[in-house]
Every structure is written in structure tokens, then in C-alpha cells.
Amino acid sequence: MSRTGVEEKLPWREVPKAVRQQVDSALGSPVTRATRVWGGYGPTPTYRLVLEDGRRAFLKGTYQESNTFMKNALRSEERVYQDLAPVLDRWMPRLYAAIHYADWHVLILEDLGPQSVPPWTPGKARAITQALANYHKALLGTQPPAWLSQPHEVLAQENWAQAAQESQDFQTIAAFAGAEASQALAWLQKISPTIESALKQPALTEGPYAILHGDLRSDNLRFNQGRLYLFDWPSIQLGRPEWDIAAFAQSVAVENGPSPEQVIKWYGEQFPLRTEAIEGALAWWLTFFARRAWQPEIPGLPRLRRFQRQQLGILIFWAARHWSFPSPKWARLLLE
Numbered sequence: 001m002s003r004t005g006v007e008e009k010l011p012w013r014e015v016p017k018a019v020r021q022q023v024d025s026a027l028g029s030p031v032t033r034a035t036r037v038w039g040g041y042g043p044t045p046t047y048r049l050v051l052e053d054g055r056r057a058f059l060k061g062t063y064q065e066s067n068t069f070m071k072n073a074l075r076s077e078e079r080v081y082q083d084l085a086p087v088l089d090r091w092m093p094r095l096y097a098a099i100h101y102a103d104w105h106v107l108i109l110e111d112l113g114p115q116s117v118p119p120w121t122p123g124k125a126r127a128i129t130q131a132l133a134n135y136h137k138a139l140l141g142t143q144p145p146a147w148l149s150q151p152h153e154v155l156a157q158e159n160w161a162q163a164a165q166e167s168q169d170f171q172t173i174a175a176f177a178g179a180e181a182s183q184a185l186a187w188l189q190k191i192s193p194t195i196e197s198a199l200k201q202p203a204l205t206e207g208p209y210a211i212l213h214g215d216l217r218s219d220n221l222r223f224n225q226g227r228l229y230l231f232d233w234p235s236i237q238l239g240r241p242e243w244d245i246a247a248f249a250q251s252v253a254v255e256n257g258p259s260p261e262q263v264i265k266w267y268g269e270q271f272p273l274r275t276e277a278i279e280g281a282l283a284w285w286l287t288f289f290a291r292r293a294w295q296p297e298i299p300g301l302p303r304l305r306r307f308q309r310q311q312l313g314i315l316i317f318w319a320a321r322h323w324s325f326p327s328p329k330w331a332r333l334l335l336e
Helices: 017-027 068-083 122-139 151-155 160-166 171-200 241-254 260-270 275-290 304-322 329-335
Strands: 031-036 046-051 056-062 095-101 104-109 210-212 221-224 227-230 237-239
Touching: 017 031, 017 046, 017 056, 017 095, 017 104, 056 068, 068 095, 068 104, 122 210, 122 221, 122 227, 122 241, 122 260, 151 237, 160 171, 160 275, 171 275, 171 304, 171 329, 210 241, 237 241, 241 260, 241 275, 241 304, 260 304, 275 304, 304 329
Parallel strands: none
Antiparallel strands: 031 046, 046 056, 056 104, 095 104, 210 237, 221 227
């Protein structure tokens, strides 16, 4: 697989021998080839494995040098595979084994093949979007485990006034517009009451709820022979499907796919959406990225901030169209 990321990832030979031996034992056949998997936005050790008997598997892990976020995420993901497999097994790869050895924590999963998208075609985008609608529809009203995050817990984490305060009244965001910074600042200030109002609406806290993936984007899914698989589950939570699909819709546009509005329309062909909930989700995600896109780079994650700025740009254009605000031409600079 070609390298598409710049994060540091250990070659397989540098994984401790004892861990590699436990992988061989867990799979019942020695690993003959391990190819590092690039992509995503973190340095998590990830490999596609080929076994001596011809089978394949996917491995992801953390070790001493992994940051706290990565370690917690993998622990959360193991819990999802262990506790929610009876509910989610139609949409997740099989978990073959979990290994804990010294400072290493490893999950061995079914190999679902290389990334399905991008590039996005209208046909792929529609099929995947409607598969996501069917996923949400099937899980609507499902009795969740008690440890799953509740909607009010997640939604309360973002506040537009806080976004303004942290960004020096949006000046740090406007600075990305260069010579057009004054127009950017005026636009952000003008839309502020609308965003604040949308965040206060109760639509995203009104049931029924579904079990949401929480991080829907191309590198967290595979679409094979008409079947949707989702992985990377640490952000799983309970909530309205509009929150999940709004995040996915903007990520498709970031990757030069169809517009968020088109994705939402395709989704609605399978599962009707509440306009007020979509507005709340649009405002929530706009706030989320307005609080993060301008912040300093994170060590070990050299592409994350740029990706967040692109997502912020797409959401700004989407918000302008949705609420009939003047076109924020300055936001094109966030997309670069």
C-alpha cells in the first residue's frame, strides 16, 4: 500500500518479538508479510497482515510512545467490540483477538481491504450514504449499554460564545483569510446569533436515539459488494442520527465529493431527517471546528489541523447557503 500520510509508524520488524509471537499464536498461523497502513490522522501502529496459510488480518495497537488519547481510544474500541458485537456485528469487522503484553495493547481484526473512498463518485457517495441511513434506522431505539455517552453530555461540550472567547473574538480564525481578514471577521460576527440560536434548539436532544458511530468519514469505513463496514469506534455514543450524518456530509465535500446538501438529500431518501436537528448539528460541528482549526499543531499529528481547517471552511459555506448569508468567499482560503 502506498504511503499517504506523514505520521511516524513503526515497521513490523520493530514490534517486539514477543508481541509478534502472540499474534501468530492468536491467529493460528505465522505472519509472512505485514504492510504498514498509512492514512488516517494519527501515528497508531496499523498493519495489514498476510498469514502463512493465506488468510489476512488487520492489526492496530498502542505502545509506550503512544499518547494518552490513542491509548484511551484503543481501550474504548476494545470495549465496543466486546460489549456491542451482538448489536453492531453487521457493521463492524470481526475481532479475532485482543493482546495485552507489557506496554503493548493490540487488536487483531478482520481485514476489510484497502480504502473504498476517496475518490468519491456520485454513485459511491449515494450508496454509502444510504447504507449509513439504514445503519441508523436499524439501531434507532436500541437499548444501549449504560456506559455509552448520552446526547446531552456530548452536545454540552460545544458553545459558540466559548469559541469566540478562545479565538479572540474570531480573530485567530479570520487571520487565515489574509488580506480578507476583516470580511471574515465581520461574517463570523454576523452569523453568531444564528449559530447560538441553533445550538439552543432541543431537536438533537429529542428521541428516539440511535447508536452513533461518532466519527463518520472515509478512512473509518469500507464499502464492499454493497455492504457497509465501520471501524474506529472510540467516539461511539447515543444520539440523533442528524448529528452523525452532518459530520459525514461535510467530510465528503472536503474530499472533493458531492455537496453536504446532496448527501443529506440522499440520506433522507432512506431515513427522513428533522430540519431543526440538521440545523443544530450544522451549528454544533461548525462550533467544534471553530474551536480547534486555528490551534497549534499537535505533535505526532502533522495533518490534523489542516484537515480541521478544511472542514471548518466547508461548514462555513454550508451554513451560509442554509441560512442565506452572504457567500463567505474568504473561506476558500481555509480549503487550501
